[in-house]
Structure formats: C-alpha cells, structure tokens
Amino acid sequence: MTMTMKSKRTFFIIACLLPGLLLFCLFKVYPTFQIFQKSLYLWTGLSDKPQFIGFKNFVDLFHDETFLLSMRNTGFLMLVVPIVTIIIALINASVLTQSKLKERGFYRTVFFFPSILSFVVIAILWSFIYHPTMGFVNAGLEMFGLGDWAKPWLGDQRTVLWALAVTLIWQAAGYYMVMYMAGIDSISPELYEAADLDGASRIQQFFRITIPLLWEIIRVTIIFSINGVLSISFIIVSIMTGGGPDRHSEVVMTYLYSQAFTNSNFGYAMAIGVVVFIISMLLAFISNKLTEKGAH
Amino acid sequence: MLSTVLAGCGSSNNANNEPSPSASTAPTEAATAAPTESAAPEGTTFENPELDVAVFQGGYGREFWDSVAEEFMKDNPGTKISITASPKIAELIRPKIVAGNPPDFMYIAGSDNTPLVSGLIKDKALLDLTSVFEEATPEGAPLKEKILDGVLNSRASSPYDDGKVYLAPYNFGVMGLWYNKALFDTKGITPPKTWDEFFAANVAAKENGRALFTYQGIYPGYLEEMIVPAIYAAGGQEAMNQFFDFDPEFWKSETYKQVWGLVEKLATEDNALMKGTVALNHTQSQTAFLQGKSMFIPNGSWFEDEMKDAPREDGFKFGYLGVPAFGADTPVSALTSVETVMIPAKAKNPELAKAFLKYLYTDKAIKLNGEKAKAVMAVKGAPDLVKEYITETTYNVYKATDDGMIAVNGSFMPVAKGSKFNPSDEVYKPISSIMSKQMTLDQYSEKLYKVYSEIRKELDAAGAQ
Numbered sequence: 001m002t003m004t005m006k007s008k009r010t011f012f013i014i015a016c017l018l019p020g021l022l023l024f025c026l027f028k029v030y031p032t033f034q035i036f037q038k039s040l041y042l043w044t045g046l047s048d049k050p051q052f053i054g055f056k057n058f059v060d061l062f063h064d065e066t067f068l069l070s071m072r073n074t075g076f077l078m079l080v081v082p083i084v085t086i087i088i089a090l091i092n093a094s095v096l097t098q099s100k101l102k103e104r105g106f107y108r109t110v111f112f113f114p115s116i117l118s119f120v121v122i123a124i125l126w127s128f129i130y131h132p133t134m135g136f137v138n139a140g141l142e143m144f145g146l147g148d149w150a151k152p153w154l155g156d157q158r159t160v161l162w163a164l165a166v167t168l169i170w171q172a173a174g175y176y177m178v179m180y181m182a183g184i185d186s187i188s189p190e191l192y193e194a195a196d197l198d199g200a201s202r203i204q205q206f207f208r209i210t211i212p213l214l215w216e217i218i219r220v221t222i223i224f225s226i227n228g229v230l231s232i233s234f235i236i237v238s239i240m241t242g243g244g245p246d247r248h249s250e251v252v253m254t255y256l257y258s259q260a261f262t263n264s265n266f267g268y269a270m271a272i273g274v275v276v277f278i279i280s281m282l283l284a285f286i287s288n289k290l291t292e293k294g295a296h
Numbered sequence: 297m298l299s300t301v302l303a304g305c306g307s308s309n310n311a312n313n314e315p316s317p318s319a320s321t322a323p324t325e326a327a328t329a330a331p332t333e334s335a336a337p338e339g340t341t342f343e344n345p346e347l348d349v350a351v352f353q354g355g356y357g358r359e360f361w362d363s364v365a366e367e368f369m370k371d372n373p374g375t376k377i378s379i380t381a382s383p384k385i386a387e388l389i390r391p392k393i394v395a396g397n398p399p400d401f402m403y404i405a406g407s408d409n410t411p412l413v414s415g416l417i418k419d420k421a422l423l424d425l426t427s428v429f430e431e432a433t434p435e436g437a438p439l440k441e442k443i444l445d446g447v448l449n450s451r452a453s454s455p456y457d458d459g460k461v462y463l464a465p466y467n468f469g470v471m472g473l474w475y476n477k478a479l480f481d482t483k484g485i486t487p488p489k490t491w492d493e494f495f496a497a498n499v500a501a502k503e504n505g506r507a508l509f510t511y512q513g514i515y516p517g518y519l520e521e522m523i524v525p526a527i528y529a530a531g532g533q534e535a536m537n538q539f540f541d542f543d544p545e546f547w548k549s550e551t552y553k554q555v556w557g558l559v560e561k562l563a564t565e566d567n568a569l570m571k572g573t574v575a576l577n578h579t580q581s582q583t584a585f586l587q588g589k590s591m592f593i594p595n596g597s598w599f600e601d602e603m604k605d606a607p608r609e610d611g612f613k614f615g616y617l618g619v620p621a622f623g624a625d626t627p628v629s630a631l632t633s634v635e636t637v638m639i640p641a642k643a644k645n646p647e648l649a650k651a652f653l654k655y656l657y658t659d660k661a662i663k664l665n666g667e668k669a670k671a672v673m674a675v676k677g678a679p680d681l682v683k684e685y686i687t688e689t690t691y692n693v694y695k696a697t698d699d700g701m702i703a704v705n706g707s708f709m710p711v712a713k714g715s716k717f718n719p720s721d722e723v724y725k726p727i728s729s730i731m732s733k734q735m736t737l738d739q740y741s742e743k744l745y746k747v748y749s750e751i752r753k754e755l756d757a758a759g760a761q
Contacts, residue, residue, distance in 0.1 A: 042714040046393050046412070047419040053714075064716050131580065132572020133589070155513060155575030157734055242514045245574055245728035246735070263718045264415030 035277070038270040045266030057271035067272065069247055070255040076161055077233055077251065078283070081168045082225035086218065088173045093180035094206050098192075108181065111174035119171070119232055123239035126167045130154050130240075154241050157248035164249060167236055172228060176221050183217045184210060219291045223284045230280060252276050342648045345375045349652070350389045350399035353381040354406045355598050356467065356669035361403070364664055368655050375648065386412035393421075398640035400649040403466060405635040413463070416640065417455045418713045422462040423639040428650050429461055439657060444468065444674045451540070451707045452634050463636035464653055467665075468674035470616075470693050470703075471521040471596040471631040476588065477615030479504065487617045489628055491526075491558060494592075494620045498567055501591040507570035509562055510590035512578035516724045516731075521594040523555060523724075525619035525629040528704040530554045540706050542719070542755070544748040547741040554622065556730075556737055563731045574732050579606075586612055596633070597693045601670065616693045618701050629702035634674045711751055712758035722747045 039057055043050035061067055092111060096104055114122060129136045130153040138150035153163040187209065195205050211218070234253035237243060243250035243258075252272065260269035351361045358381035365377040380399070382388050386409035392398055393416075404413050416422055429440035429448060440448055447453060447465045454461055480487060483504065488494040498508045512518040527535050531551030538546035546552055562568045570590040573581060585593040586608035595602075600614050618628040637656070639649045655661055659681060662673050666682020672694055679686075679694040686694075697703045708719040726743060729735035 044415045044419050044713065046390070046415045047421060048394070048396050060716060066716070127577070127580075130575065132575050133584075152572040152575035152732075155572065155728070156732060157729065241575075242577075244514045244516070244725065245732060246726045258718070258721075259716065262411040263716070264411060264418055265714060265716060268714065268716060 032277075035270050035273045038267055039274045041267040041270075043267040044264040045260060045269075046264065050267065053267070057268050058275075060268065061271055061275065066247055066250065067252075067255060070250040070252050073161060073248070073250060074230070074233065074252045077165055077168065078226050078229050080165050081172070081229045082222055084165070085169045085172045085176060085225055086221060088169065089176035089180055089221075090211070090214075090218075092173070093177045093184055094210055096177075097181055097184045098202065098205075108178065112178050113174065114171045115175040115178075117171075119235040120239060122167065122171050123236050126170075126236075127154065127240045130163055154249075155245055157245050160241060160245065160249045164233070164236060164240065167240070168229060168232060171232065171236075172225060176225070179217060179221060180214060183214045187213050215291070219288065222287050222291065226283055226287065227280060230276070342372075342375060342645070342651070344645045344648065347375065347377045347401060347645055347648045347652060348380075348399045349377055349401045349403075350380045350385055351403040352385045352405045352409055353383050355601055356671050360665050360668035360671075363668055364656065364661050367660065367664070368652060371655075372651070377652070383408070385409055393640065396642060397644075398642050400643040400645045401637065401639055401652055403635070403637045405467075413636070413638070414710065416638070417462070417710055421641050423641045423643060423646055423649075425461045425464050425639065425650070425653070426459075428464070428653055431654070433654075433657070439654065442657060442675055444676055446703075446705070447634055447674050450634070450705055451709070452636060452705070455710055457709070463638050464656075465634045465674040466637045466656070467635040467669070467671040468678070468694070469596045469598065469633045469635070470697060471594065471633065472525070472616060472618040472629075473522060473592045473594055473620075474585070474599060475592055475615045475617055476609070477613040478611040479588070480615060481613075482611075487615065488620050490624055491620045491622055495561065495565065495568070497591060498565065502567050504588075504591075506588055507590045508565075508568045509592050510570035510573045510576075510581050510585055511594055512581050513573050513576035514728075515578055516727045517720055518578070518594050519559070519724055519727055520720070521596065521631050522619050523559075524706060525631050525702075525704045526555045526558060526622075527551060528702070528706075529619070529621050529626060529629055536704075536706050541709050542711075542748045542751045544745045544752065547745040547748065552741060553737070556740070559727060559730055560737055563733055569731060574728050583607065588612075592617070597672075597690055600687060600689055614689045616689065616696065618696060627700050627702055629704050630697060632697065632703045632705045634705075709755075712754040715751065715754050717747060717751050717754075719751065 038050065040052060040054060041050035042053045042056075096107055101107070117125075128134075130138075132138060132150075132152040132155065137153065141147060141150045151159055153159050191209050191213075192205060195209060200208065230253065233251045234257065237249055237251050237254050238257075241249045243254050253276070256269050256272040256276070259265045259272065349361065349365065351358060358379070361379050361381060365379055369375050369377060380388060383406065385402075385404060389399055389402070390412060393412075404410060429443070430438050433439050433442065443465055447468075448461055449459065451457070453463050453465055455463065475487060479485070483500065485497065485500045486493075488497050495508070501508045524536075524539075527539055531538075531549065531554075535546065535549065535551040537543070538549070538551075570581075570584060576584065581590075582593065582595065582599075582603055583606045584590060586603060586606055588609035618630040621628055637653065639646055639653070643649055656665075657673075657675060662675055662678055662681050663685075665671055665673055666678075666685040670686050670690075672678045672682055672686065672690075679691060679698075683691055711717055711719060723744065726735060726740055730737065730740055
C-alpha cells in the first residue's frame, strides 16, 4: 500500500466535507450570487428574458421615498429592539440566577415561552392585544381611568413602530435570557462570594462580574438580535399592520417582498436585497469592532 | 387513448378540428355524443388531448372546476384534464412559468395571486383570446354578445386598450356599501340615496349606539368600492379616464375635491368613523360591523359567505345599498369587478384550452358554477340561471344593477415595466393618514400629483423605446 496513514486521513476528511460543501454552495452561495446578478436586470420575475440595465435599479432605489422610509423604519427597530431586548434579558437572567426565588424554574419557563410560539401566532395575539376597542391595552387603560390615553396603537403613525418594537422585544427577550442564564451559571460562584465578602453590592457585582464575564456571549447575541429584527419584522409587520398606516411601519423586507411579488419588479427587489445584505454585513462588522474593546 | 395521441402525431399538420383518422376512437365518440347542450363541436379530437389547468381555490372552492372538467371530458372523449387548485395558486405555478412551462389554462384570483397576472400582462405573456369571443355559439350569435355589456372592452379583459381580449371574464362581483337591513326595517330608517342623506343618517346611527362608517382599516384599498363609483358620479367617464390613466391634473380637479371631501368628512365629523378603524384588519372591522358597532361598511357580493361564521348582533340581516349619488336626480351606483381566466402565450395546448374556455360559457357550465361555487358569471341573464343556488341577498345584489343602479368599473392602466409604483397602493394607502387626521387633502393631492407625474414620465420613456 502506497497510501500512508496521513493521506488516508486527509482523503477521509475531504470525503466527509465535500457533500456539505457542495450543498452549501448550491443552496447558499449560488442563490446569493444570483441576487447580485439579478439586481442588474429589469425583470418581472416571470419571463425568461431579463433585460440588462446596469446599476439603474440602485440609482432608482435612492430616489425611492418609500424605500428610504422603510430603511428608516427598519433602522429604528434595529436600534431599539436589540438594545432593550438585551438589557431586559440581562437583568432578568441576573435576577433569576442570583436570587433564591423558589419559582425560578417557573419564571424561566414563562419568559422562554414566546420563543417556542410561531411568529404568526405572536403577531395575531398582539394584534388583539392592541385592538382599539376590545384590546387588553386600551381596556386596561380604561379600567384604571386612563381612557384618554387609549389610542389605536397600530393605526397611528406616531405609535405604530413602538408598538411593533414591544412585540419584537417580548418575543426575543426570553430567548436571550436563557442564553445569559446558561452563561451566568458557568461563572464560578466563588467570584460572587468573594465580592460579597468585600462588600460589593448586587449592582456592583452585576457590572463588575456578570457583564465582563458574559461579554463574549453578549457580543454574539447583539449580532443575532440585529439580524433577528430584520427577518422577524417581516412576519410581524405583514400580519399586524400590512405596512400601514400609510407605510409608516413598512420595513425593508416587506417592501422587498411587495416589489418582487405584488409589483412584479423582481430585479428592483433583488437590488433591495443587495443593499440589505451589505448593510447587515456592515452592521455585524461595526458591532463586532465596537464591542471588541471589552473582550478579554 | 394512446392511439389518439399517436394518430395526432402522425398527422402533425392537420387542423385540430379535423376528425381523427383513428378508427378506434370514432365510434366511441358517436356513441357518447348524445344530444347535450354542449358548445364544443361534437366529435372533435385534439392533437394533444391533455390539458393542464391551474385554479384559485378561494371562497368559491374547487368543486366547480372538478365537475366542469368531468363534464367536458364526458362531452369530449379522449381528453384528459388535470386540475391543480390552491388558495396560493400563484406561488405554485410561478416556478413553472419562470421555467417556460406554464399551465394551459389558469383561473387566478385573490389578492395574493392577482399580482402574478399583472406581471404576465407587463410581460405580454398571455394568449390573445379575441377570436374565441368572435366565434359563433351553437345558438348562432357570436360568443361576445353573451357576455355582459362593457366587460370585454374593459381594462380587466383588454389590458392594453387595443380592443383585444387577453383575459376572459369569469365570475362577476358587485361592490358597494352594506347595512343591517333588520335594523333599518325595524327602526324605519331609509337607506340613503345621496351622500347628504348618508351623512344625515349619522343621527340615526348615534341613536342606535353605533358609528356611521367603518372600513377594512389596514387595507384601505377596500375604499375603492366607494371612491371609484363616486368619481364616476362626480366627474363622469372623463374623470375616470384621468384617474385611471394617470393624468396628474386629476388631483387638482373639482371631482377630486368632491370625492375626497367625503373621505375628509368621514374622518372629521363626530361619530362618523368608527373608533379605531384605521388599526383594524378586514376581519376585525367586518366583525365590528356585524356586531352593530358601525352602520355602514364597503364590501363585495362575497360578504355574506365570507363572514358566515362570524358573531353578529341579534337579528342581523345583510342589506346592500350600493354607493350613494351626489344629487337626488342621479341613481345610486355600484362598483363591479370581473374575475378572469387566461391562457398563457406559452401554453402547450392552446387549442384545447380555448375549447375548454368556450365550454365555460355554456348554460350547463354557468349553472354548474352557480350550484358548486355559488357564484354568478359575467354573462347576460346569469343571476336568473343560478337563482336557485344563491342566497336571496346575493341575488338581489346582482339584480340591483338591472334595476337602474349604475354599474361602474375601471382599473388602472398598467404602469411601465420596472416601475416601483403600484398605483392602487399609492392612491389608497395614504388615505389612512387622512382618516387619522395626520394629512390634509392638499398634502395628499400634492403627493399624488407628483406620483402621477412620475408614472406618466416612466410610461412615456417606455413608450419611446
């Protein structure tokens, strides 16, 4: 046998990797490449004769008020939702792990619950919570004599994005909380004991021990959360508001979808896809750079 | 069956209507060609006997298509129709169309699916069906005379304004305002015939503990059901052309001020618009209407069937009003719409598809459609043909247009290929802002003036190429 042990091993590894690599190329790399290519065409998404128009789709994009509005709305959600989600998740995780609450397991399950519900169910649920007359929010306000504060939350252009943000936060906070709890559980209890002996308060422990030691996990979850907003907002917006009122809750993904499938403007939609791709790459890169300092 | 196919292939250039030379099938045909009222020429065989049909399975179900296909196959032995039906039919057939292998015959309806049709129209990918409607029916007159007046030359059937039919009419729908007939009858309220009477009914609405009006909130597109007839009532066909052909001057016209003035009045008058309407979806607002929270709502002839399982106030009875007029001397109007069926230009079997299309307009198929789909086709006298199968309310809605109500229809001219504008979204979506008093009529018309000017510019540029 001329084949050495080492080359046999290499051969085996390659044989194991190849199918996965091929599938990855076929279902991830190739479609992504297609998005870039199709963004340069005038194409209804139906005919077999797309017409090459260069960068015209991109030029149009930056003169399209609806697109710019949808970018602004998406940006708002990408900023507010991850920050609030992560803060709530961190506080809850820390409280639940540090305190000696008996109902700890129960709370953990309750907070995690939204993560196992389908997004569609969540959206329908919240559109009834916000229902202007029989909804939980307005009925609650009226019960406390604050009926004047009741609003059609999803029908008012000033409140609709905040209302959607609350839904997105509610949906995600429990999931990140469980991740942080696992992280906190792996921090040695001796650190907290030592801090206790030195007279550090719970809040000091949170900022001096929990956050620094969880930093790597937090970095990853920031990127998860930003990307999560991008994809989940599509379902939530489609069901809860349809982009309304008057496009004030239109997000990039719903606009992309409507251009591709209701306006038969596939090339243009792919141009939106390319911009979204570039922006999410940039955001991931920037947040990675910004949080690098705190990492150990 | 196999022999038919082979025979067809052997005589490849034969006209399709020529009787098959195959001896094996001829006697069978003669045997089954009993006197039926079928329009299909008896004894016809087709070079390719297989037909691939894709249909929308919505409120009207799929039973009609299954049974009409069965009847067609009985009347045309040797043919084989396979039916694909789905509520999301566009999603199913889109990949086939992109691959250049579309179904032979398509019925596409429902807001999730119709965008596919506009795509096909933009691509000029539909078969010209004009000849089908020129051909004589067994009764003698050309088929086009059987179709309701004004339907074949409307933009829904003839999208390029060139007099050629690309989309064949199928079910006919009537839209307008609805009210609770039981309430009106017991309280002695008369359904309003003019917009003044409509707004005056607000007093009665208040007395009965409800708002005057609600609509399908987050889908303001439903408002076209009153806006389009109102445009016709205020400005006639000329204003309709301006509106649907993107003449920016429409947004400075008197007609605009009159019609959108109604919208503003609904938004600002006390008790006019049901609280929270803008935030509701269609099911929520329609349920609120049935529960007596609002006196009127716009919707179409499918309303009763759509909401059959929804809770309602005691004794609720559907009443159809149409759309009020501006003056007492003009009649009430209604928006009509026609669902369409079509044959893609790349269909593998256009001849059989055309034969199947003609078959749809036979009395037998129209009745079958009434029985199985509870629907009324856009054919003269269809409501009476199917009277026994549809509810009294629905029948009355259809008959209303026969009894002097003006039927209005219209659709937007197709925008230039690659345009980012979806005219219906551009026109109706900002109405949410008027309804929540966050946009004035002047801001709205300024916005739309700009949009229409741009759509025009794109069309001119596309036309010049």
